[in-house]
Amino acid sequence: MKIGCPTEIKPQEFRVGITPAAAQEAVAHGHTVVMQVGAGLGSGFDDADYRAAGATLVDTAEQVFATADMIVKVKEPQAVERKLLRDGQILFTYLHLAPDPDQTRDLIASGATCIAYETVTDDRGGLPLLAPMSEVAGRLAPQVGAWTLQKANGGRGVLLGGVPGVLPAKVLVIGGGVVGTHAARVAAGMGADVTVLDRSLHRMRYLDDVFGGVFKTGYASAARTADMVAEADMVIGAVLVPGAAAPRLVTRTQLSTMKPGAAIVDVAIDQGGCFETSRATTHQDPIYDVDGIMHYCVANMPGAVARTSTLALGNATLPFMLALADKGWKDACADDPHLLNGLNVHAGKLTYFAVGKALGLDVTAPQVALKL
The missing domain is CATH 3.40.50.720 (NAD(P)-binding Rossmann-like Domain)
Incomplete structure (x- = not known):
C-alpha cells in the first residue's frame, strides 16, 4: 500500500x-x-x-x-x-x-x-489513540492555566502554589478520566489546592487509592459543580463523551459567580467544549475574556x-x-x-x-x- x-x-x-x-x-x-x-x-x-x-x-x-x-x-x-x-x-x-x-x-x-x-477503542474500554494526547493535554492544562492566571494576561495574578503565608490557588478539574487525572496530578505537583469532580464512584475510589489524597475528589452534581466553580481560581474542563459533542457543564450565567480574573482551560474544545462560553482558539492567540473570566481554549494543545x-x-x-x-x-x-x-x-x-x-x-x- x-x-x-x-x-x-x-x-x-x-x-x-x-x-x-x-x-x-x-x-x-x-x-x-x-x-x-x-x-x-x-x-x-x-x-x-x-x-x-x-x-x-x-x-x-x-x-x-x-x-x-x-x-x-x-x-x-x-x-x-x-x-x-x-x-x-x-x-x-x-x-x-x-x-x-x-x-x-x-x-x-x-x-x-x-x-x-x-x-478507536481497546478491550479495557479505553481510547488508545486518544489517550497519549489526553495525557499531554492534561499535563499542559495547569501549565497554560497558570500562565493565563498571570496579571499581565488578564488573570487574577495568583500563583498556583502560593508561598509561605499565602494560600495556594484553588484548581477545579471537571472530569476524572485521562485528561483530568493528569491535570490534577500536575496541578497538585505545582502546589495548588486541587479537587476533581466526577460522577463515577468507582473512578473516584481509584483516584483516591492511587494518589492517596494528593488531590481531593467530589461527586459532580450540578449544585456541587456550581459551588466549586464559584470558589475556584482555575477550572479545567476535562469531560469526554467518546466521539460525541462535549456536554456543556458551566453556563455563561455562572461566570458571574466566579472570581474576577479566574481562568478556564477547556481541554474538551476539540469536541465543542464543556463551557457555554468556549470557542476554539490557537496557540498564536490562545486566550480571551468573557465577563472578566479568562478562557484558554486552544483546540490543539499538544501541538505546543x-x-x-x-x-x-x-x-x-x-x-x-x-x-x-x-x-x-x-x-x-x-x-x-x-x-x-x-x-x-x-x-x-x-x-x-x-x-x-x-x-x-x-x-x-x-x-x-x-x-x-
Whole structure:
C-alpha cells in the first residue's frame, strides 16, 4: 500500500502523522511511504531522517493525496485538504466530527473511508489513540492555566502554589478520566489546592487509592459543580463523551459567580467544549475574556510540545496503521472490532452514531459498512 503523510496546515500545528521510525516499519512491511517535504520539521525530524527510513519525498500536499492509498495525519483535514480526498481512499487521523458539520459533510461527499483516532477503542474500554494526547493535554492544562492566571494576561495574578503565608490557588478539574487525572496530578505537583469532580464512584475510589489524597475528589452534581466553580481560581474542563459533542457543564450565567480574573482551560474544545462560553482558539492567540473570566481554549494543545506529542502518538498509531496497510481497511476492521469502532465515514455514509445524533444525520452501522 502507498501511505501518504502531508504537512499539517492547521494554524500552529507542528506535529506530524508519521515518524521516521514508523516510516521505516512500514517500508519493512513492503509498503511505500510518501512524505511531503518538511512535514516533520516542526517535530524535529528533517527530510534526511525520512529518506534514511526509506520514505519517498514529494514537494506538495497535492502530490501526497494523489499518490497515496491511505493518508495518515494528526489533525482533521482542513477544507483545502478535504477537496483532495477521493473515492476509496483511506483517511486515518483525528476527526472530531460531532461539533464540525462542514467537515462531516465534506468527508461524506468525498467517498473516502475515514477512521478517527479518537473513537478507536481497546478491550479495557479505553481510547488508545486518544489517550497519549489526553495525557499531554492534561499535563499542559495547569501549565497554560497558570500562565493565563498571570496579571499581565488578564488573570487574577495568583500563583498556583502560593508561598509561605499565602494560600495556594484553588484548581477545579471537571472530569476524572485521562485528561483530568493528569491535570490534577500536575496541578497538585505545582502546589495548588486541587479537587476533581466526577460522577463515577468507582473512578473516584481509584483516584483516591492511587494518589492517596494528593488531590481531593467530589461527586459532580450540578449544585456541587456550581459551588466549586464559584470558589475556584482555575477550572479545567476535562469531560469526554467518546466521539460525541462535549456536554456543556458551566453556563455563561455562572461566570458571574466566579472570581474576577479566574481562568478556564477547556481541554474538551476539540469536541465543542464543556463551557457555554468556549470557542476554539490557537496557540498564536490562545486566550480571551468573557465577563472578566479568562478562557484558554486552544483546540490543539499538544501541538505546543510537538516532539513529545508526535512520538507519543506515533507509538500508539503504528500498530493500527500497519494493520490497515497490511490487510486493507475491511479485513483489518473485520479482524479487530476496536478498530472498526474508529470508522466514522465510508463510501458516502456516516458510520458513527454519536456524530449522527449530534448533527442530526442518518447513520449506517459500521458492520453494515463493511459489506458496502
